[in-house]
Amino acid sequence: MPRPAVVLAPPFSRDLSRVAIRRxxxxxxxxxxxxxxxxxxxxxxxxxxxxxxxxxxxGADPLxxxxxxxxxxxxxxxxxxxxxxxxxxxxxxxxxxxxxxAVVESIELRAYLGxxxxxxxxxxxxxxxxxxxxxxxxRLSELYLPxxxxxxxxxxxxxxMKTHHWAGVTLSLKNMFGVxxxxxxxxxKNVLHWAGIDHAILDINAAVRPxxxxxxxxxxxxxxxxxxxxxxxxxxxxxxxxxxxxxxxxARVMGLLPQKIKYLARAATLLGHLxxxxxxxxxxxISSTRTPFAVLDAFKQxxxxx
Amino acid sequence: xxxALLQEICLPFLLGAQNSDHGWGFHAGSVSRVEPTVxxxxxxxxxxxxxxxxxxxxxxxxxxxxxxxxxxxWPSSPEIADGSWVTSLACWALLGRDGYLxxxxxxxxxxxxxxxxxxxxxxRIMHRFMKNNxxxxxxxxxxxxxxxxxxxxxxxxxxxxxxxxxxxxPELLPPKITRRLRLAExxxxxxxxxxxxxxxxNPMVYGVAGEPQTVPTAWAxxxxxxxxxxxxxxxxxxxxxxxxxxxxxxxxxxxxxxALRAYQxxxxxxxxxxxxxxxxxxxxxxVPDVAWGALALSSTAKWLDRNPVGTAA
Numbered sequence: 001m002p003r004p005a006v007v008l009a010p011p012f013s014r015d016l017s018r019v020a021i022r023r024x025x026x027x028x029x030x031x032x033x034x035x036x037x038x039x040x041x042x043x044x045x046x047x048x049x050x051x052x053x054x055x056x057x058x059g060a061d062p063l064x065x066x067x068x069x070x071x072x073x074x075x076x077x078x079x080x081x082x083x084x085x086x087x088x089x090x091x092x093x094x095x096x097x098x099x100x101x102a103v104v105e106s107i108e109l110r111a112y113l114g115x116x117x118x119x120x121x122x123x124x125x126x127x128x129x130x131x132x133x134x135x136x137x138x139r140l141s142e143l144y145l146p147x148x149x150x151x152x153x154x155x156x157x158x159x160x161m162k163t164h165h166w167a168g169v170t171l172s173l174k175n176m177f178g179v180x181x182x183x184x185x186x187x188x189k190n191v192l193h194w195a196g197i198d199h200a201i202l203d204i205n206a207a208v209r210p211x212x213x214x215x216x217x218x219x220x221x222x223x224x225x226x227x228x229x230x231x232x233x234x235x236x237x238x239x240x241x242x243x244x245x246x247x248x249x250x251a252r253v254m255g256l257l258p259q260k261i262k263y264l265a266r267a268a269t270l271l272g273h274l275x276x277x278x279x280x281x282x283x284x285x286i287s288s289t290r291t292p293f294a295v296l297d298a299f300k301q302x303x304x305x306x
Numbered sequence: 307x308x309x310a311l312l313q314e315i316c317l318p319f320l321l322g323a324q325n326s327d328h329g330w331g332f333h334a335g336s337v338s339r340v341e342p343t344v345x346x347x348x349x350x351x352x353x354x355x356x357x358x359x360x361x362x363x364x365x366x367x368x369x370x371x372x373x374x375x376x377x378x379x380w381p382s383s384p385e386i387a388d389g390s391w392v393t394s395l396a397c398w399a400l401l402g403r404d405g406y407l408x409x410x411x412x413x414x415x416x417x418x419x420x421x422x423x424x425x426x427x428x429x430r431i432m433h434r435f436m437k438n439n440x441x442x443x444x445x446x447x448x449x450x451x452x453x454x455x456x457x458x459x460x461x462x463x464x465x466x467x468x469x470x471x472x473x474x475x476p477e478l479l480p481p482k483i484t485r486r487l488r489l490a491e492x493x494x495x496x497x498x499x500x501x502x503x504x505x506x507x508n509p510m511v512y513g514v515a516g517e518p519q520t521v522p523t524a525w526a527x528x529x530x531x532x533x534x535x536x537x538x539x540x541x542x543x544x545x546x547x548x549x550x551x552x553x554x555x556x557x558x559x560x561x562x563x564x565a566l567r568a569y570q571x572x573x574x575x576x577x578x579x580x581x582x583x584x585x586x587x588x589x590x591x592x593v594p595d596v597a598w599g600a601l602a603l604s605s606t607a608k609w610l611d612r613n614p615v616g617t618a619a
Binding site: 100104105110116120128129130144183190194296 | 331332333336337339341382383385386390391423452453454456457458460462463505506511512514516517519520521553554555556557558587588589590591592595
């Protein structure tokens, strides 16, 4: 059964969003326990459902700063299964390397998930279905998107906490670029860049809005992200039921002003909450976990400290 | 060992994955598309001696011909209206096959007219005044081919188009193609990573060197075989040799092997490594990967030299 249509609604008509910040000092921590406790509190409706985890996998990452760490993906899978999900798949369509097998081997995904053949979906080469874009923020009127994404009952965006040299930051909304299939649009998915990155982010998320987000901020990336930046230990997982609110919270933790991030400000008019008053904060506070990320000069206006 | 992998794993997998419309999807049971069909039929034609396998390949040519759009291009997926990079691959597969001359000619015409976004006049003027135009270091005066119409040139689609053009008989080539070919080759040199090898096409971003990857490096090297005296080719071959032992995926390893063989470079142990990767049943079993594996292990390489190098240059 296809996913229900995304509800595009202004902030005043939306319920409060819930976002949890959890301290996780390193990847050897018991991440599965932290996530299970957090998910139990947020109680996402996954009982008997097919859950699709959408991490951000780019390629070899010896410093652990580029990809969503596979330990976080494995822990999320375990936590959703413990909550009663019938199936938890992992799907990704790497943007810069067409050899998805090489990407998942380089990060040793199997060591955390076990055998991948029936568990991992290469979203770049999945069968596709036409989706008419409702928002038309970019020049695109339609996209062909993977059937696995369109058919999942519960979609979880699992990005790395990173700066981005075109968009400012890449978090759970920007991570959805990875559902656009390379086998239709190439490597990289350059059609999205030419359509306008900020606008394309809005269009994609209005078509397939994640139901939930888990951001790997244990070690992030600052500076010239999303690939060539510098490792930034931040020691948090940010988890929530509204991807806009999760991204806004991450931006605040990164010492950035979410309302100045163009795509996030626009997403807040239709897809979720940006305003702190509309976000019920759980766990650690933003101020206690704030870890300012360096940004390129082109994005210095995003910095909360001016 | 290589032969056993070819005969017992690669070819049976490809035959078993062919759809009833005679095409192949990216995975067994998925919808037929041009790209996996090109690679599966190329592998079957090159590697199989059995009539049944040759028949499968011949029927796949019909699938390709039927998938061509009215403007001469091929879409990357049957649901999509616009043409794409797979036009080069489809033409290459149909080249020299009886009955498909018109398909190839129309495809070549489309490719000649398909100019990437950065080469368009308005874009070049705009780019001069754009705030972020120093992000990447490449020279936009050199351009090749894009993945999809109106977007920028990238290494792989450019390499595919070069290989097609160099394999095409001169009488099939549109007049403007010689200039496009020269620009495309120069673009590949310009986009090479500083230490040799290629990634998708970003050698430097904000002054930081990009990391090469195996797949685009192999394709760029295959496209530049007629320029083996170029220092960029030497440097990139060296990068591939040094890095091929660390490859842990069948698709990349097969392409590395194909590229090294094309340059008659020694490749000790790589075929055995490829076999070992296929012993692992938990790989993702992607049709192009398996087809490249078959081509890498084939005792011949006729598919690479349909019309021996350089006649169009």
